[in-house]
Amino acid sequence: MLQISGITYRYPNATGQQLSVPAFSLARGEHAVILGPSGCGKSTLLHLLAAILTPQQGELRVAGTDLRTLSPRAADAWRGSTVGFLPQKLALVPSLSVRENVLMAAYANGRHADRTRADAVLEALGLGEKANAKPHQLSQGQQQRVAIARALFNHPALLLADEPTANLDDGACAVAIGLLTTQAEQNGASLVIATHDARVLAALPGANLLRLGRTATEAE
Numbered sequence: 753m754l755q756i757s758g759i760t761y762r763y764p765n766a767t768g769q770q771l772s773v774p775a776f777s778l779a780r781g782e783h784a785v786i787l788g789p790s791g792c793g794k795s796t797l798l799h800l801l802a803a804i805l806t807p808q809q810g811e812l813r814v815a816g817t818d819l820r821t822l823s824p825r826a827a828d829a830w831r832g833s834t835v836g837f838l839p840q841k842l843a844l845v846p847s848l849s850v851r852e853n854v855l856m857a858a859y860a861n862g863r864h865a866d867r868t869r870a871d872a873v874l875e876a877l878g879l880g881e882k883a884n885a886k887p888h889q890l891s892q893g894q895q896q897r898v899a900i901a902r903a904l905f906n907h908p909a910l911l912l913a914d915e916p917t918a919n920l921d922d923g924a925c926a927v928a929i930g931l932l933t934t935q936a937e938q939n940g941a942s943l944v945i946a947t948h949d950a951r952v953l954a955a956l957p958g959a960n961l962l963r964l965g966r967t968a969t970e971a972e
């Protein structure tokens with residue numbers, strides 16, 4: 753599903769260190785956790801895996817596609833059919849209903865807005881009653897579930913989650929990780945979570961670990 757070999761990335765005009773990612777691979781249906789301190793490049797790596805950014809060096813294959821070979825247009829099409837993204841800031845549109853927020857995944861990829869599928873995904877996430885509500889009428893946890901529904905809408909092979917447990921208490925953290933793993937499994941997707949939250953590791957003992965920016969303390 754995912755093969756990384758010797759990739760590096762530096763933002764244009766950036767003065768800081770470039771991101772260097774160790775060799776890593778992930779089989780279909782497996783889970784991975786990208787770990788590391790703030791600023792080490794976890795979000796940047798998720799953007800590389802989603803073909804939003806392109807590495808300057810190295811090999812990066814996701815779901816059989818060599819991401820470096822994609823034109824920007826082909827990358828957009830590939831992302832729409834292959835990747836579900838759960839951003840740290842959920843980016844729900846306040847003026848749209850919960851159902852319409854989920855359907856945005858279809859609009860964004862030029863697909864048919866399948867209301868029945870949107871409602872089925874919302875139902876599976878326990879939000880069947882909330883389809884017509886606006887995001888501000890939902891709790892934080894419910895809003896995150898809407899964003900998970902939106903990420904799953906296009907049947908992605910790869911589900912990427914950026915700091916999904918930031919600002920959650922222990923109970924909500926366990927619920928969020930349980931939801932992500934269950935939904936990834938039910939949808940046949942591989943799950944990659946970027947985090948600096950040790951609770952995620954504890955909740956996913958079988959996950960493959962990819963450590964970035966290892967500090968001396970962590971290395972001990």
Ligand SMILES: Nc1ncnc2c1ncn2[C@@H]1O[C@H](COP(=O)(O)OP(=O)(O)OP(=O)(O)O)[C@@H](O)[C@H]1O
Pocket residue numbers: 763764766768788789790791792793794795796797948
């Ligand atoms: N668009 C950008 N242009 C230039 N530099 C950037 C850009 N985005 C991020 N960076 C820099 O790249 C480095 C990695 O940032 P990134 O957001 O990937 O880290 P992170 O590990 O996800 O951090 P956090 O845990 O705080 O979210 C940081 O030094 C950051 O300042």
